[in-house]
Amino acid sequence: MSGGDAPEGVYLLGEGARTARDRSSPRGTRTRPRGRAGGATHLARWSTVAPRSTSDVTSLSLTTPVSPVLTRRDALVRGVAVVGVLGAGAALAGCSTSSGPDAATRTAQQLAPLARAAGEDAVAARALAAQTPDRAAALRVIADDRDVHARSLTDEVSRLSADLVPSASPTSSAAPSAPSTPVVTTVDALRGRLSGARTATADLAVTSDGYRAGLLGSIAASLTTLVEVQLG
Numbered sequence: 682m683s684g685g686d687a688p689e690g691v692y693l694l695g696e697g698a699r700t701a702r703d704r705s706s707p708r709g710t711r712t713r714p715r716g717r718a719g720g721a722t723h724l725a726r727w728s729t730v731a732p733r734s735t736s737d738v739t740s741l742s743l744t745t746p747v748s749p750v751l752t753r754r755d756a757l758v759r760g761v762a763v764v765g766v767l768g769a770g771a772a773l774a775g776c777s778t779s780s781g782p783d784a785a786t787r788t789a790q791q792l793a794p795l796a797r798a799a800g801e802d803a804v805a806a807r808a809l810a811a812q813t814p815d816r817a818a819a820l821r822v823i824a825d826d827r828d829v830h831a832r833s834l835t836d837e838v839s840r841l842s843a844d845l846v847p848s849a850s851p852t853s854s855a856a857p858s859a860p861s862t863p864v865v866t867t868v869d870a871l872r873g874r875l876s877g878a879r880t881a882t883a884d885l886a887v888t889s890d891g892y893r894a895g896l897l898g899s900i901a902a903s904l905t906t907l908v909e910v911q912l913g
Contacts, residue, residue: 788893789842791885795900796834798878801864803827805871808863816868819911823875826907830900837893872912879904 782790806824810817839846865871879901886897 785841789838789845792834792838793845795882796831796838799827799831799834802874803831805863805865809868809871823907823911826903833896868912872908875904875908
């Protein structure tokens with residue numbers, strides 16, 4: 682008997698005892714045998730265990746999630762939903778921007794009073810020319826220049842917002858049936874109006890750009906000439 686092997690009698694006794702225990706224990710639980718011979722027998726007995734049944738594998742495969750296939754009908758439904766969402770967003774954006782006037786309308790609202798004032802100045806200057814013969818020539822120049830101012834400003838208002846054109850008073854070159862009551866009856870009062878119009882026009886020219894800034898700048902320069910030269 683070598684030093685590493687157990688005696689034969691002991692081994693058989695141990696093997697029989699182990700076999701008895703295996704029979705009494707539940708399936709799947711094994712007592713680890715002692716020694717090399719017991720270990721080999723243990724491995725041989727475990728190698729005979731049947732693999733998992735086919736039904737178990739099938740049940741696992743059936744529970745595995747499968748990615749859904751996008752059909753043409755689903756794609757169309759989703760496309761319609763996206764278009765609906767975008768349309769609703771555009772409608773909301775339109776509502777938010779329509780709550781007030783746009784930039785062009787706001788500019789037209791600033792120019793309309795200047796056009797109306799120019800037309801009123803032209804009517805007043807012609808009326809004063811008939812009443813003061815000694816200043817008639819200068820007053821007629823003022824009336825003609827303010828007519829030009831009124832027409833230029835009215836054209837710009839019409840370009841920006843046609844709805845605001847009727848708010849500008851007609852100029853002195855309009856039809857004779859148009860109302861032409863002078864807003865002032867003295868030369869000094871007319872000078873004051875022209876000075877106020879020059880300030881308002883110059884202020885608006887500073888905040889404008891492009892053609893509009895040039896138009897307002899030229900009108901402001903013309904008003905300076907009318908006040909300081911024609912009525913100076």
